[in-house]
Amino acid sequence: MDRRPIGVFDSGLGGLTAVRELSRLLPGEEIIYFGDTGRVPYGSRSRETITKYARQDVAFLRTFDLKAIVIACGTVSTTALEVLAAENPIPVLGVVAPAAEEAAALTRNGKIGLIGTQASIRTGAYERQIARLAPDAAVSALACPLFVPLVENGRFRPGDKVAEMVAAEYLTPLKEAGVDTLVLGCTHYPLLSAVIGDFMGSGVKLVNTGAACARQVARQMEADGTLAGADGPGVRRYFVSDSVDDFSRLASIFLGEDVAGEVAQVDITIY
Amino acid sequence: MDRRPIGVFDSGLGGLTAVRELSRLLPGEEIIYFGDTGRVPYGSRSRETITKYARQDVAFLRTFDLKAIVIACGTVSTTALEVLAAENPIPVLGVVAPAAEEAAALTRNGKIGLIGTQASIRTGAYERQIARLAPDAAVSALACPLFVPLVENGRFRPGDKVAEMVAAEYLTPLKEAGVDTLVLGCTHYPLLSAVIGDFMGSGVKLVNTGAACARQVARQMEADGTLAGADGPGVRRYFVSDSVDDFSRLASIFLGEDVAGEVAQVDITIY
Structure with missing residues (x-):
């Protein structure tokens, strides 16, 4: 059993489709989400810039004591997974x-x-x-x-x-x-x-x-014995790099339900 | 006569449509362009984030000794012109x-x-x-x-x-x-x-x-006596916040001609 939260990030709000599936499979897990809404989209940028942004996203998430990080972003998973996995001592999982x-x-x-x-x-x-x-x-x-x-x-x-x-x-x-x-x-x-x-x-x-990734995370944590072992609902915290205005309305489209949990803005460039 | 360069910036490459007209009207002027390609687009972001990004764009341009700054971006011109004009001792002109x-x-x-x-x-x-x-x-x-x-x-x-x-x-x-x-x-x-x-x-x-703004810049500099008074072609320097790969190909579409001049990448977040 490991009650530490799972960190999840994406360039914007698309990664909430993974949070949606994680919440369904593992309702007792605490999840901390970061969406880089101040710099979305990543998919048209260079490899170098995507890697730099992804490192900052991970550095912010790791200000929390996490048990794993989920890259809920196809662009970062294809471009920077190896780098991020090598640089961090906790599991970093991509899509x-x-x-x-x-x-x-x-x-x-x-x-x-x-x-x-x-x-x-x-x-x-x-x-x-x-x-x-x-x-x-x-x-x-x-x-x-x-x-x-x-x-x-x-x-x-x-x-x-x-x-x-x-x-x-x-x-x-x-x-x-x-x-x-x-x-x-x-x-x-x-x-x-x-x-x-x-x-x-x-x-x-x-x-x-996103859903396939969430299912693998659930299987792996079950195999490793690192599930939170709580019935839920686990705490959800959402962070974004642009204003939080409108976040809840847009996020609910991706989550398929109303946003329940703290929503806050973070200056991602200091990480 | 004022031989200092004119600084021009935009969220991305769209502002080159203003550079195109400036070059046509004032071929002797030196122009320094910054395109924030690592954070484009601005138009879907909050007022607060747009203002923050625009301040960094201007701070970078002002590392050069400029005679004026042209905001070749509708989003920044509508959102942050007053702030930028108040904060800077040289003319700041929007669209x-x-x-x-x-x-x-x-x-x-x-x-x-x-x-x-x-x-x-x-x-x-x-x-x-x-x-x-x-x-x-x-x-x-x-x-x-x-x-x-x-x-x-x-x-x-x-x-x-x-x-x-x-x-x-x-x-x-x-x-x-x-x-x-x-x-x-x-x-x-x-x-x-x-x-x-x-x-x-x-x-x-x-x-x-962009073209209307360039024509006003030309009229105002003529009236103020601050034109460079050179026949041209004036030096052009281009800076972007993402990789310079592909810049020349894309920029030539907006400029309507091949890019001639230095192209370099800048870390805009340090300004």
Whole structure:
């Protein structure tokens, strides 16, 4: 048993899709979330800048006595996981390995699609993980740079003509490639699940990277005997780098429920 | 005569549309540009964060001995011009007053449209300036939050179906309001001029805020006798807060010509 909190961070609010699943699986865990809303998005920035920002995010979270850190961000997981894991004495878990495992287990025809930010796709991190687990699988990867701005602007519901047109444009090559499994390699993308699913068709399974990561965290903590062992609900604390105004309204969309817990602003540049 | 350089800054590369016009009008001036590419966009952030970032941008530029600072950013001009002008002993010029003057002079039917980022529109700064110059004018203002991501992703040319659909959606209320003049209140938007102009029709005049600001700078320096008095071409130096990779390719789109001059990265958070 380990009652210390789990730290979770993302470039913005997309990582709350992982918090949502963690809360469902492990309601007794205390969770401290940091969203870098003052510098979102990360996916269009350089590797060097993403690494610098991610180090600051982790340094802030580690001002708390944590038992693990979850990188609930596809861009940071693909770009800086090794660096962060090497620099920190507690487990640092990203979304790539759990998502690759789910995709390799789900595919029947060996054709896997992968979408993410420009930064994520250029690393090739998901493809390398999938190749290890399913050497015969063919991975079709592509960047969808307008998906994050669409989600951040609330444009993700079926019936939103712009979201549907952008999805159709991006996803047509993956549909034509005949993928039967599609990795949503960015924690913002699950909000577009209905739009993406409608276009790809019911035969294509979607892998929610934030949820896959949360499930792996739960399994690993159970195996390690580091669960909090409390019935919950565990304390939730949320920190952001821009103003807290509007946080609760936007966050509730990602969490799927009202925000319950402290919300505070932090100057991330001092870490 | 004053041979000191002019400092110009923007959240990203949109402000280069002002540099383009400054270079055309005043080829002999030395220009130092800063684009905060590590933290772009500003238009969706809080007033407090925009002001903090803008102060750092100005503090960096003032490490050079400048004769004036041009805020080539609609979001900063509407949100933080007064603060920056009060804090600095050299002229600090924004895009709001020059664009309002052009709009007031251009309109024939007194119906003026205004588009900008969420942060710009919520300040009401353009409306107040226009109301001073043309008290009878009716201003229809609206935020176009997807325009900056579209431009930053190169989606601004006629024939781009997504850009055309988004423009039609945003601009329909302004077209229905019968505006004859439309202020492009963000320095990214001139790249969308053809798409916007095609939708609004040839009877609607578009005000390019970066260019209007450059023309006012030129007039004011001529009146004050502070032009460099050189034939040019003046030195150009470009600084960005993210990696310089790709800068030249992207910047040339905004400048309308190849980048000629030093390009360097700066850690903006230390200012």
